[in-house]
Structures are given as structure tokens and as C-alpha cells.
Amino acid sequence: MEHLAQIYFGLFAVIALACATGVLLARHPINAAMALIGLMTSLSGIYAILHAPFLAVLQVLVYAGAIIMLLVFVIMVLGGAKDDHTPRFDLTGLLLLLVPAALVAVLARTFRGQHLSNAASAVRGTVDKTGELLFANSTGYVVLFEAVSLVLLGAVVSAVLLSKRDLDTTKENKA
Amino acid sequence: MNQLHNLLWLLPALPLLGAIVNGALSLAGSGTEKGPSRPLSGFLGTLASGSSFVLALLLALRLHPGEVFTQAPWTWIDAGSFKVSFGFAFDSLTAMMLLFITGIATLIHLYSIGYMSEDRGFARFFSYLNLFLASMIVLVLGSNMLMTFIGWEGVGLCSYLLIGFWHHDHANGDAARKAFLVNRAGDLGFLLGTFALMSLMGSQASLEYSVITAWFRDAAHISLLGTGTGAGLLTAATLLIFLGCTGKSAQIPLLTWLPDAMAGPTPVSALIHAATMVTSGVYLLARLSSVFVLSPLTMSVITGIGIATALWAAIAGLFQNDIKKVLAYSTVSQLGYMFVAAGIGSFDGALFHVFTHAFFKAALFLGAGSVIHAIHGEQDMRRMGGLAKKLPLTFAVMAAGWYAILGLPLGAGFWSKDMILEKAFEHSPLLYAFGLLGAVVTALYMTRLMVLTFFGRSRDEHAAAHAHEAPLTMALPLLVLGLGALTVGFFWAGMIPGMDSFRQMLEPVLGPAQQALAHGGEEHHGSAMLFAAVGTLAALVGASAAWKIWGGNAKAEAVGSSAPKGFGAHWTYLFDYLHALVILPTKALSWIGDKIVQTVVFGGLIALLQFLVELLGEAVRALQRPRLRVNLGVSLAGLVLLIAYFLLGAW
Amino acid sequence: MMGIDALQVQFLALALFGLGLATALTRRNLFFLLMGVEIMLNAANLSFVGFSRTLPGVASNDGLVVPVFVIALAAAEACVGLAMLILVFRTRESLDSDAYSRMKE
Numbered sequence A: 001m002e003h004l005a006q007i008y009f010g011l012f013a014v015i016a017l018a019c020a021t022g023v024l025l026a027r028h029p030i031n032a033a034m035a036l037i038g039l040m041t042s043l044s045g046i047y048a049i050l051h052a053p054f055l056a057v058l059q060v061l062v063y064a065g066a067i068i069m070l071l072v073f074v075i076m077v078l079g080g081a082k083d084d085h086t087p088r089f090d091l092t093g094l095l096l097l098l099v100p101a102a103l104v105a106v107l108a109r110t111f112r113g114q115h116l117s118n119a120a121s122a123v124r125g126t127v128d129k130t131g132e133l134l135f136a137n138s139t140g141y142v143v144l145f146e147a148v149s150l151v152l153l154g155a156v157v158s159a160v161l162l163s164k165r166d167l168d169t170t171k172e173n174k175a
Numbered sequence B: 001m002n003q004l005h006n007l008l009w010l011l012p013a014l015p016l017l018g019a020i021v022n023g024a025l026s027l028a029g030s031g032t033e034k035g036p037s038r039p040l041s042g043f044l045g046t047l048a049s050g051s052s053f054v055l056a057l058l059l060a061l062r063l064h065p066g067e068v069f070t071q072a073p074w075t076w077i078d079a080g081s082f083k084v085s086f087g088f089a090f091d092s093l094t095a096m097m098l099l100f101i102t103g104i105a106t107l108i109h110l111y112s113i114g115y116m117s118e119d120r121g122f123a124r125f126f127s128y129l130n131l132f133l134a135s136m137i138v139l140v141l142g143s144n145m146l147m148t149f150i151g152w153e154g155v156g157l158c159s160y161l162l163i164g165f166w167h168h169d170h171a172n173g174d175a176a177r178k179a180f181l182v183n184r185a186g187d188l189g190f191l192l193g194t195f196a197l198m199s200l201m202g203s204q205a206s207l208e209y210s211v212i213t214a215w216f217r218d219a220a221h222i223s224l225l226g227t228g229t230g231a232g233l234l235t236a237a238t239l240l241i242f243l244g245c246t247g248k249s250a251q252i253p254l255l256t257w258l259p260d261a262m263a264g265p266t267p268v269s270a271l272i273h274a275a276t277m278v279t280s281g282v283y284l285l286a287r288l289s290s291v292f293v294l295s296p297l298t299m300s301v302i303t304g305i306g307i308a309t310a311l312w313a314a315i316a317g318l319f320q321n322d323i324k325k326v327l328a329y330s331t332v333s334q335l336g337y338m339f340v341a342a343g344i345g346s347f348d349g350a351l352f353h354v355f356t357h358a359f360f361k362a363a364l365f366l367g368a369g370s371v372i373h374a375i376h377g378e379q380d381m382r383r384m385g386g387l388a389k390k391l392p393l394t395f396a397v398m399a400a401g402w403y404a405i406l407g408l409p410l411g412a413g414f415w416s417k418d419m420i421l422e423k424a425f426e427h428s429p430l431l432y433a434f435g436l437l438g439a440v441v442t443a444l445y446m447t448r449l450m451v452l453t454f455f456g457r458s459r460d461e462h463a464a465a466h467a468h469e470a471p472l473t474m475a476l477p478l479l480v481l482g483l484g485a486l487t488v489g490f491f492w493a494g495m496i497p498g499m500d501s502f503r504q505m506l507e508p509v510l511g512p513a514q515q516a517l518a519h520g521g522e523e524h525h526g527s528a529m530l531f532a533a534v535g536t537l538a539a540l541v542g543a544s545a546a547w548k549i550w551g552g553n554a555k556a557e558a559v560g561s562s563a564p565k566g567f568g569a570h571w572t573y574l575f576d577y578l579h580a581l582v583i584l585p586t587k588a589l590s591w592i593g594d595k596i597v598q599t600v601v602f603g604g605l606i607a608l609l610q611f612l613v614e615l616l617g618e619a620v621r622a623l624q625r626p627r628l629r630v631n632l633g634v635s636l637a638g639l640v641l642l643i644a645y646f647l648l649g650a651w
Numbered sequence C: 001m002m003g004i005d006a007l008q009v010q011f012l013a014l015a016l017f018g019l020g021l022a023t024a025l026t027r028r029n030l031f032f033l034l035m036g037v038e039i040m041l042n043a044a045n046l047s048f049v050g051f052s053r054t055l056p057g058v059a060s061n062d063g064l065v066v067p068v069f070v071i072a073l074a075a076a077e078a079c080v081g082l083a084m085l086i087l088v089f090r091t092r093e094s095l096d097s098d099a100y101s102r103m104k105e
Helices: A002-025 A029-049 A053-078 A091-096 A098-111 A127-135 A142-162 A167-174 B010-028 B038-062 B092-115 B122-141 B145-163 B170-204 B209-217 B219-224 B228-248 B257-263 B266-275 B277-287 B296-318 B323-343 B347-374 B392-406 B412-427 B429-454 B461-465 B472-492 B501-517 B525-550 B567-572 B574-624 B628-648 C006-026 C030-054 C058-092
Strands: B069-071 B075-079 B082-085 B088-090
Touching: A002 A029, A002 C006, A002 C030, A029 A053, A029 C006, A029 C030, A053 A127, A053 C030, A053 C058, A091 A098, A091 B574, A091 B628, A091 C006, A098 B628, A098 C006, A127 A142, A127 C058, A142 C058, B010 B038, B010 B122, B038 B092, B038 B122, B088 B092, B088 B122, B092 B122, B092 B266, B092 B277, B092 B347, B092 B472, B092 B501, B122 B145, B122 B266, B122 B277, B145 B170, B145 B228, B145 B257, B145 B266, B145 B277, B170 B209, B170 B228, B170 B257, B209 B219, B228 B277, B228 B296, B257 B266, B257 B323, B266 B277, B266 B323, B266 B347, B277 B323, B277 B347, B296 B323, B296 B429, B296 B567, B323 B347, B323 B412, B323 B429, B347 B392, B347 B412, B347 B472, B347 B501, B392 B412, B392 B429, B392 B472, B392 B525, B412 B429, B412 B472, B412 B525, B429 B525, B472 B501, B567 B574, B628 C006, C006 C030, C030 C058
Parallel strands: none
Antiparallel strands: B069 B088, B075 B082
16 A cells, blocks of 8 residues: 555656657657646646645646647647758757756766655645645745736736737727 | 007098098089099098008007907996997907908909999999998907997998999899898897807806807806707807808808899999908807807808808809809808808818908909900800900909919919818818819809900900900009919918918917817828819819810800899799798788788778767867857756756765 | 655656756757746756655745746746747748847848
8 A cells, every 4th residue: 555656656757757758759849749748747646646736736727738738829820840851859969968968967966875755744735735825924925926926917918919910000900 | 559459449430431521522412413523532432441451450560469459438338247338359360350351442442443433423432332341340340249240230231232322223222122131130140149148148248259258268167058958058049140140141041142232333242242241250250269169069050051052152153144143152152161161160261261262252353343344334244255355454363363263273262272171171071072072163163254254256246346454543453452362372371381370360369269179189281282182183173174165165145134044043043932932921921911900900990080080070060050059058068067066076 | 654755756857857958958949949948847846846745844835835836937938938939930930949040130
């Protein structure tokens, strides 16, 4: 029974890695987006195992549900296969592969031999607990919450503005 | 007396200076069409040579028997107990050698002024001649084996330079290279033998002749070397050194270079390949006589090779049509006699033959040169004939040389060659028989030479019509040498009691070694006249046979080159064939080296290197283009480096 | 309940981060650049949550709240990024990042 979590984690981890590799190697952006969904979902599963159920649901709702939908939408609009003739990997890309490789190597070197153990008294991220943390004065996340909402507003406005064809036409429309 | 010691260094230095000056003259005049001043160059060269002769004479006159003048200007190697100095030693052996070397060299310098007068490389010739003389002097004057080796190599070098003097003809270059390389093979023996000797001497090892001689005469050491590994090593050492001698003195198996060396100008053949360089082998043997007498096997080998070479070369001389080639094989043959003498323990006898041979062979060569000069370069005897009337002086000198080499009564060769034959009989009658046979064949080929060249009707009218006698500079040396061929034998006229100043001179140096070998009691003094008679008879038999066969007939079949054909060619080139066989492994190895090692290994390495460099180049190129990803990547790379530094820097 | 090995979670996060970075740098298509960034953000989230599990009591709060904000910001960033991509696509008509290498034009 105790090992069930281990099994599920392993399963989700493999799927996540496979999907990430799928994104790396996919030919068409749509295929990559599908793989990305898989990644989000499996990560959501892992959050759930890690005692963060609110986050797990939020991940599926926002990430898999909204962000990637947006991504797929734009891919379809622009025609992601427009530059299909560009090779997936060229010499520059292969050389640049050294950078993430170096980073992973360095960090893995640091992780080795470290001991992390789960704390028994770790908080479980349920909905009410998260809500309590977000809005309670003592924990100080309220300000951040308000700030994020402003950021979202700004993002929406700028996105609309950026994607306008011609700013003058809107003035003409108004006038 | 002490001052004389300090003059020894001048003996090689004077000719060396002459070489340098003439070399400078040659270089300075290399741009002009006629070249540097011939009288100046010739005079300086001859002066250098002559002055060293005068100095040698002075020193020799002041030298008492048994005395040694030594001078060691500076030390060369100083490694603890092993010291080698740049030293000179002038004892009676050296004196004798130096006198005839410098004397004949000076005469040949004089001769060359006339012979090479038309040659553009006049100054260069004298430079090389002087350099040769300097090296030869160092060879005989050296007080240790290393100095002798320097001279050894020096004469080899000058031999190369002079054989290939007319380098525009590639065949001459080939001959010069052949001489150098065959000599080099012998040098390996010289060096290895020297090392073996040093290892024998153990902690008292020294290259100085005085030390070596003393060490090998010590009774305690001799008994040590009598048996076992000591004896084996001694035999090996002496055989190796003898190999070096065969190279320098053109004996079996390293004799193939001497006939080819006739490609050089005739004065070179006379000086180097008759009188001086080829005798260095005999000189070395005499110097190390105390060592060689301790190894009976080596002595037998020397005798065997000597007599075999003597006979082989004599027969080869019969097949040659080129006048110089005949004389070349004659030299090889006579050198064989010298080694026979050395092998049976008569070192002074060998050296006496060296001495007399130098005179009559030089006379013969210079005479041949005069003939060639007279008929404008023709060397094939089949195209000569009837020159006796046209070139009376040359004919007279060559007749004197002929008389001497045949060993006819009272000539120089009579005293030296007959003495060798006498001693050979004491050693073994069979050896004497072979020696006598050699004498007959010698008479045969020499008479053939004289007959074809000087007698009968002229076979090539055109050449003979313009024949003229030699100029004064050539005539004078010819005369002196011709006289010498008839008279120098009297330095050791064996049958006349008391006339053995030559032997007495060398007694202190060679005596102990020869006495060690003396059998004691087996003396055949009484029949000296008998030996002389038999020797003369043999020579006359050969001469008359030659006269019958070749005299009178004007054989005009001079077709093609003068090289021998048919059986004669096989006999002549026998040792060349053997050499080619020996070279085969080297050729195979070099082929392997070229095709396999060169192509595969190095080619592969270079291709690999090329590939790597190209890869690296492409990589750098890829990052050089202005690309979005590259910018991103490079800045992130910097970040990674920072992270790495902070995380891993603690290590 | 025993649960999962906390270090393995971190390793997974590291691997995902590496893959995301590789995708972002290696692929020439601009979409993949954005997708790579998304993967990296997710990996960071995973790392946060992983660590929150190992910390006792109040300290584990951060690991639960911050990922919420990260998701929100990721959404904002994706939105703006895609809008810019559309804008820039109109001028150059190419999705190849190499076409955007020069500042001019």
C-alpha cells in the first residue's frame, strides 16, 4: 500500500519525460502541443501525489485547459506548418545542446549525495488551506494576489492591442 | 727538443688552411666565367702540401728510434676514468707513413696543376685535395682511435667529393655515393670493434694507442684472454675492426667501390685510390698489431681474405678494357698481398709493400693520366696503340712502374713482393703457391696493358694523331715517381745485409707484436736467391704469355662501352651481385615503410586530423552567424557558468 | 504514509527543465521556443511542490502558494507572447527564428 504512491509517481514521471521528449522531437507544432498537454496532465497527477490537490486541479484547468488551448488556436491561425522545410536540428542547434547539458550536469552533480526526507508535518495543500494562505493577513500573499490580477489585466490589454491590424482603423471606427 | 712536440698540430693544419683558402677562392670566383686565378690556386695548394712534407721530414730526421713526439692540444671527452684527447702522436711508424703520404701528395698536387688546367673547378679541386691530405694526416697522426676515426671519415668524405668531382654527369655521383656507402658499412665494423675492445679492457678502457698497446702486451691480460668469453670477444672485436679495414682498403667483401671510383679525375685515383687512403686499413692493422696477434682466428681470416682478394682481383684485371679499371683492380690485388703479409704476422713487410706500392702505383696512374690527357679523354685500351713513340717520357715512366709491379729484379716491387712471398712460404707452402699464381696473373694483365697501350699499330688514328707529351708540371712528378718505382725498394733490400733501414725504423713499434708470433727456428735464409729466381721466372712467364696473346694483333673491335661482357662481366660484378642481395631486406623494409606505414598510418593520421580540424571549424562557423538562438544560448551559457562556479566552486 | 522519494522529484524537475531548455534553444520554429518556456516553468513548479513536502510546518506554505502565481503569470506570458508572435509574423511571414536574427528590417 505504501508503495502505491511510488508506482504512480514512477508512471507519471515516465509519461512526463516522454511527453517532454516528444515536444523536443516533434515535427509539427500541433503534435508538440498535444505532447505538452500530456505533460501538464501527468504533472498534475504528480502534484496530487505530493499533497497539493488544489494545485493539481488548477494545473489542469489553467494550463492544460486554457494556455495550451490558446497555443493551439494561434498555431492553427498562423499555420504552424508554414516553415516545414526548416530542418529540425542543425549544427548550431546541436552545439547549443551543450548549454542545457552543462546546466543539468552541474545541478545533478550538486544533487548527488544529498538527503531529502519528507516531513511529516508538511502542510497539505487543500482548497481551504490554500485559500486561507492566500487571503490571510499574516502570511502576506494578499498583496501578491492583487498584483497578479493587475498583471493579468495588463496582459489582456496588451495582447489585444498587439494583435490589432492597424491602430488607425480603430480610431476611424470610433470616429 | 721540447719545442718540436708543439709543432705537431701544424701537420694537419697547413693543408687544412690550404683547403679553406682554396675553398674561399673557389666561392669568390664562382660568379665569374673563368673562375679564380689558376696559378694562385695551384701554387697555394701545392705549397700547403709541400710545407707539411717539409715539416714531416724535419720531424722525422729529429726522431730517434723508439721515441714518440706527442701533443694533445685539448681534451675532448672527460668522463671520469674515460678520457679522450684531441691528440697527436709522432712515432717512427707515423713518420714513415707521413713522409710518403705528404711527399706523393705534393707531387700529385704539382701534377694536377697541369692535368686540371682546363677545368673550371680548378680551385675547388685543390681545396678538396688539401682537405683530403689534412684528413689523411689526422688519420695517421692521431694518438687515439677516435682521432684515427675522424681522419677515416674525413678521407671517406673527400673521396666522395673527389670521385664525384665532375658532378654534372650523374654516373659520377652514383660512383661517389657507392664509395661512401660501402665505406660506411665498413665503418660500422670499425666502431663496433672499438666498443668491443673497450669492453674487453674494462675499467682501464682507453682509446689511446699507447694504453691499448700496453694493456694487450701485459702478460696477465694475455692469459686472461686466452680462453672463454674473453677470447671470443677479442676475436669478434678484431674481426669487426678488420671489416672496417676491408671497407677502406677494398678487400672482399667491401671492394665494389674501388673500380667505380675511377670515375674521378686521374690524380684522385693516383693519390687516394693507390697511394694513401686505401692503405689506411693496413696502417690500422699495424697500429693495433699487439691486439691482432692475440687472435689466431682473425689472423687466419685476414690472410685468407687477402689471398682470395689478390687472386680474384688479378683475374678481374684481365677482363677490363678501360686502362684505369685495370689499374684499379691491380690496386685491389696488391692490397690483398699486403693483408696476406699482415695476416701471417709480418706487419713491417706489409707496410713495406704499402710504401713501394705507393710509388709504382702512383707512377702508373699518373702515367695513365698522361696518356688519357694526350689522346683527349680516351680511356679504352682497345682504341689505343703505338703510343710509345709519341709519348716517350710517359712510356718510360710506365715501363718503370710495370717493371716494379712485376717484381723483376732490383725494382721496388722485387724487394717488397718477394719478401712477402718468402714469408708466405714459411707460413704455408700452399699460400706461397697461390701468391705465385697471383704474381703470374699480375704479370699477364700488366703486360697486356702496356702492349695494348704502347705497342703495335695505333687502333684509333684520329686520337693518336694529336697526341702530345705532358707539360712540365706533369712531367716532373712522373719522373720522380718513376725513379722512385725503381729505387725505393732499397730501403729494405732483404738479400743485402745491412740495407734494412726500413725494418729498423719500424722495429720499436711493430717488433714486440711480430716476435709474439715468431715460430722460432724456421728460417729459410739460404734460399733467398731461389725465391727471387722463382718469382722473376713467374713474372716473365706471365709477361711473355701476354705478349704472345695480345702483342702485334691490332684488334679493332672496340664496339660500345669499355665494360667487360659475358663471363668477364659476371666475374667482375660478382661482389656487386652479392651486395644487391644483401641490400634486398633494406629495400623490402623501405618499400613497406613507404607503402604501408607512410600511406596507411601517416595518411590515416593526417586524414583524421583533417577531419577534426574541419569539424572544429564548422562548429565555430556555426556559432558565428547572428542568430537568435545563438544569442540566447550564449547568454544562458554564461549564466550556467556562473551557476557552476558558485555551486561547484566549493570543491 | 511513506510517499515518494523527495530527491527523485527534484531529479525529475531537473530533467524536465533541461528538456525544456533544449527545446527552446534547439528548435528553429518559434512556437517551440514558447513551448520550451512553458515546460521550464512547469519544471520549476514541480520543484517548488517537491520541496514543500520536505519542509515542516509553516515553511511548507510557500511551496503550495507560489506555484499558483507561477501558473497565473505563465498564462499572462503565454498570452502576450503569442500576441507578439502574431504581430511579428505579419511583418516577416516566417516562423523560422533565424529570420528574426537581425534587428533591422
